Structures are given as C-alpha cells and as structure tokens.
Amino acid sequence: MIPVRGFEGRTVAVLGLGRSGLSVAHALEAGGAQAVAWDDGAAARERAEGEGIVLRDLTRAGAFEDVATLVVSPGIPHLYPAPHPVVVAAQAAGVPVDNDIGLFFRSFGGADFDRFDTVPRVIAVTGSNGKSTTSALIHHILQEAGRPAQLAGNIGRGVFDTQAARDGEVMVLELSSYQTELARALTPDVAVFTNLTPDHLDRHGGMGGYFAAKRRLFAEGGPDRAVIGVDEPEGRYLAGQLAEDGAEMRVIRISSGSKLDGPGWSVFARKGFLSEWRGGRQVASIDLRDIKGLPGAHNHQNACSAYGALRAVGLGPQAIERGFGSFPGLPHRSQHIAERDGVAFVNDSKATNVDSAAKALAAFSRIRWICGGLQKEGGLEALIPFFGHVAKAYVIGREAEAFARQLTGCEAEICGTMDVAVERAMAEAQAGETVLLSPAAASFDQYDSFERRGEDFAAEVKARL
Structure with missing residues (x-):
C-alpha cells in the first residue's frame, strides 16, 4: 500500500466504498489522516465498517465542519448530469473535492526516491478505446524486458493497492475520463491518448466536456512525453497544442492506417507494419501481422501507442518486438x-x-x-x-x-x-x-x-x- 501524504492529523471524507473508496480510506489512515466514509448502499457501509473504517453520514447537516477534503469515487457524478448531494454539501462548505488519482499523484514519490539509482516513473493511459489493452501491453513488455512494473487504475487494482515503488520501476495507470476529470493533481512522466469516440456524454455534458476531461491529463499534467493518437480531430488538436513546432520531440504522434510525415517523432501502422520515424527518417520497423495477441487494425493502434510510451522510457525496438510476440491479449478481448x-x-x-x-x-x-x-x-x-x-x-x-x-x-x-x-x-x-x-x-x-x-x-x- 502507498500511504496518502499531506493530510497527517486531519480528517478526510470518502464518498463511495467500492474498490477505490476502500483502498483510499485505508491509505489515508496509513498516512496519518482520519478517514470518515459514507456510501449510499447499506451493504457497502457494512463491509467498510467490518474493515475498521469509520462511518459518517455525509448527508447530514454539519458533516463537513472538520473535513479537509472530500474524496469521491469515480462512478459518483460531481457535475453532470447532476452532482451528488454530498458533493453539493462539500462545495457549499468550501471543502475541496478530489479523487484517488489526485491523491496518488501527490503521494507517489518524494524524498525517499533520492536513494534510487533510477527514479521510478509513471505512464498514464487514457482515451476512448484500447486503454486496457494498451496499458496491459506496456506492463507486459516492461516485465518481459526485466523492468520492474506495476499495473493499476481503471484496470486490475486501485492505485493505493499498489506497493511502494522500487528502483527503476514504472507504474502503468489506465485512467478513465471519470478519473482524469476530477483529480486535482495529474503529473505523469508519460501520458498516452489512444483515440476519441463518443462515450459517457451524459456524465460530461457532451462531447466537448468528454474531451476536456481527457485533455486535463496533458494540459494540466505537463508530462515529459505525450503519446497522442492523431486519427481523430481532437487528437490532432491536442498534439498541436502541446508541440512548440513541427520538430517537437516531446510529442509522439500515433496513427493506425496513415503515414505520418514531418520532422518530429511519430509511430504509425500501415498494412500490418509498425514504423517509427524521427527527424524525417525511419529508425525502426516491426511486422505485426503474425502477432496472435494483437490482431486487427484496432490492436495495431494499441501497439503503436504502447510502443511510443515504451520508447519514451528508454526501451529499444527489439525488446518491444519480443514483448509484442509473447503478449497473450486481454481476456475476452480478441x-x-x-x-x-x-x-x-x-x-x-x-x-x-x-x-x-x-x-x-x-x-x-x-x-x-x-x-x-x-x-x-x-x-x-x-x-x-x-x-x-x-x-x-x-x-x-x-x-x-x-x-x-x-x-x-x-x-x-x-x-x-x-x-x-x-x-x-x-x-x-x-x-x-x-x-x-x-x-x-x-x-x-x-x-x-x-x-x-x-x-x-x-x-x-x-x-x-
């Protein structure tokens, strides 16, 4: 478990006691905070109480008098289609609202990283489709290459159920729009945007709000490298906003089906072949056609996204190609x-x-x-x-x-x-x-x-x- 930092001796409220809510409540206690929690469901409250979590009815008057922050689980709306009444009460009391992802980024790292030869890094993956496969693929290849790595977020386990980072470790996070839209801290080393298609529009007040939730990971996160799928207008817009000029190496443009020109850094797949280009010349190529765990153009797009992220943390093309070949695919997804x-x-x-x-x-x-x-x-x-x-x-x-x-x-x-x-x-x-x-x-x-x-x-x- 990674303890939550910055709330020692203070009271933090947690709304929603599913997987992420339970783990963040325990992490707050481990970090020296007093967690008080609530869920609309009686069964969830009973389970949390059985795990030693202090319950407080956050719907009652005065519930936020001593609360420093309200932590909201991803499935609970804070704005559209209508904010949860507890969120409204917290905002009326002037209490900041955050989620487990925001607390993770303010808690991961710190002075203890000074003892490492290689500082741990975070790769965060968002987008409409392919997030899970891309995240799992990155994690798999890191492990196959002998790099310590953990996988968490919207896939597998909650971010506070992970272990303290080891020397040179890479934390791979799959982040949904529900998670990126509310987090008060977003500071990945590498951020990946796979693609954008309409989804969760009622939650975000339309397509513009949905894109804005994804964009926060890049605009407010300020990653060292941004891996951007540019097959949709939103991705092209985002890449253009982040790049200083056409030769910008901070942005790695990704495409499935289109050759990407220009002097910058790009990775694209055409007719089953992945190509990496830098500075106007090809530097690597991988044949994806016979890789059983990555069939079809949609998986070739996932492969390009994963490749770009892995190159950004220093893996070579041959190590990535070996990892592609041994990737079994996610259960129930091709x-x-x-x-x-x-x-x-x-x-x-x-x-x-x-x-x-x-x-x-x-x-x-x-x-x-x-x-x-x-x-x-x-x-x-x-x-x-x-x-x-x-x-x-x-x-x-x-x-x-x-x-x-x-x-x-x-x-x-x-x-x-x-x-x-x-x-x-x-x-x-x-x-x-x-x-x-x-x-x-x-x-x-x-x-x-x-x-x-x-x-x-x-x-x-x-x-x-």
Whole structure:
C-alpha cells in the first residue's frame, strides 16, 4: 500500500466504498489522516465498517465542519448530469473535492526516491478505446524486458493497492475520463491518448466536456512525453497544442492506417507494419501481422501507442518486438485461446455492441462467427460491410432466430446455446479459418456477465480439442 501524504492529523471524507473508496480510506489512515466514509448502499457501509473504517453520514447537516477534503469515487457524478448531494454539501462548505488519482499523484514519490539509482516513473493511459489493452501491453513488455512494473487504475487494482515503488520501476495507470476529470493533481512522466469516440456524454455534458476531461491529463499534467493518437480531430488538436513546432520531440504522434510525415517523432501502422520515424527518417520497423495477441487494425493502434510510451522510457525496438510476440491479449478481448489443424479460436466476448464486433470481424479474413445474445438498440446494419470475412455465422441466445434474420447476405445457422455453436463451428472450420466469438450483443439473456460467456466458449473449445 502507498500511504496518502499531506493530510497527517486531519480528517478526510470518502464518498463511495467500492474498490477505490476502500483502498483510499485505508491509505489515508496509513498516512496519518482520519478517514470518515459514507456510501449510499447499506451493504457497502457494512463491509467498510467490518474493515475498521469509520462511518459518517455525509448527508447530514454539519458533516463537513472538520473535513479537509472530500474524496469521491469515480462512478459518483460531481457535475453532470447532476452532482451528488454530498458533493453539493462539500462545495457549499468550501471543502475541496478530489479523487484517488489526485491523491496518488501527490503521494507517489518524494524524498525517499533520492536513494534510487533510477527514479521510478509513471505512464498514464487514457482515451476512448484500447486503454486496457494498451496499458496491459506496456506492463507486459516492461516485465518481459526485466523492468520492474506495476499495473493499476481503471484496470486490475486501485492505485493505493499498489506497493511502494522500487528502483527503476514504472507504474502503468489506465485512467478513465471519470478519473482524469476530477483529480486535482495529474503529473505523469508519460501520458498516452489512444483515440476519441463518443462515450459517457451524459456524465460530461457532451462531447466537448468528454474531451476536456481527457485533455486535463496533458494540459494540466505537463508530462515529459505525450503519446497522442492523431486519427481523430481532437487528437490532432491536442498534439498541436502541446508541440512548440513541427520538430517537437516531446510529442509522439500515433496513427493506425496513415503515414505520418514531418520532422518530429511519430509511430504509425500501415498494412500490418509498425514504423517509427524521427527527424524525417525511419529508425525502426516491426511486422505485426503474425502477432496472435494483437490482431486487427484496432490492436495495431494499441501497439503503436504502447510502443511510443515504451520508447519514451528508454526501451529499444527489439525488446518491444519480443514483448509484442509473447503478449497473450486481454481476456475476452480478441483473446487467442487455442489452435488446431490450422484453425484458430478467438474469444472476443467483450464485444457487447456492434462497433466492437465490427473491429473483430475486420481483424480476420475468414471467420466462423459465433454471435448473438441480448441485442442492443440500433440493429446490425453496421456489420454488413464485414460479412465478406464471414464464412458462416452460428447464432446463440434466446432471440437467436430474430438475430439471424438481420444477418442479410451472411449464411447463418441458429444454434441457440454455446455448446451447439462451438460444436458446429469446429466441425465445419477449415485450415486458415478462425472460430470467433464476437457476439455483438450483451450476455444477460443466458449469462450473468460477458466474462462468464467467454469462459464458457473457452471451456467448450478446450473440451473438444
């Protein structure tokens, strides 16, 4: 655990007692503060009390009279669509509002770093898509290269559940817009912006507010290096704001599909090849086409982002390439789980909507596609351009027949359940094809989570190998 610094002998309130709230309450106590906490849910309060956390009803009058700061968990709104009443009360009392990320950046480091030969560093990753894969990929490659590293934030564990940094360690943080928008301190050494597509717009008051939440990591964080995806207008704008001129080496521009010109520092992927350019010349190239853990253009963008961040902390191209080759992928995200007789089996159960499934269908050339489930609004029309990659669809779910009727121009078989779909797909798959679970639908008609659906797919495949 990393203790929270700067609140010794003072009272700090914590609102929300999920994973991050519990860990920050314990970290405050470890740092010499008095933590008082509240959650709207009785079960969460009972769990916290069982862990020795002092409860205080922050909704009552006068609750903030002795409070130095209110720490808010990420899922609790502080502005849009409407601020939580406890946040309103804190602001009315003149109490600053922060979150665990802000406390982490003010607590990580300090005088104890003077004893290290190599000062620990922080890589923070944000964006709309690919944050988890990019963060996990950076962490994996650092470990494969023998660099001490930890992974936390919006992935895995809370930032205060990490251990005190070691000599030369790199802390890799995945940060959502919920985390970057409120943190009062944001000081990563390397900040990564993967891309931007509409998401969480009600929470941020629209697209402009959503981008502004992401932008804070760079504009207020002042990273030594900024790795910026420039395939969207917002990324190009951000890169332009951070660069002093075209030859600026503080900014590493990233693209998937476009060659990036200019005298600065860029990393881009085209036709399956990653290229690094500096000062107008190519300095490295990596063939991504046969890397099983990074299939498709969306994962090539993730690879470019991770590559840029790793180069910024001193790793060489060969070490990064070796790490790419051994990366297994994240569970349920285009995860390669097996291969037999030239047929690959890929678990993309996380594709709970059409946009995610489209990326998976674009990643493979000939697919035995297991799809279906609890369909979301909007239909499946956006998938039609990718049906040329599909040899046959095997539809599962309680509404499998209705789902199959929408697969215009794609041969489809109604299977209903995962075991039948896997058995039929494996029986008909030929060498060079991919049996892909990418449902384009939620799981709740047959499973309690997309993770459980992916685990069932993997179990059914492995039972037949």
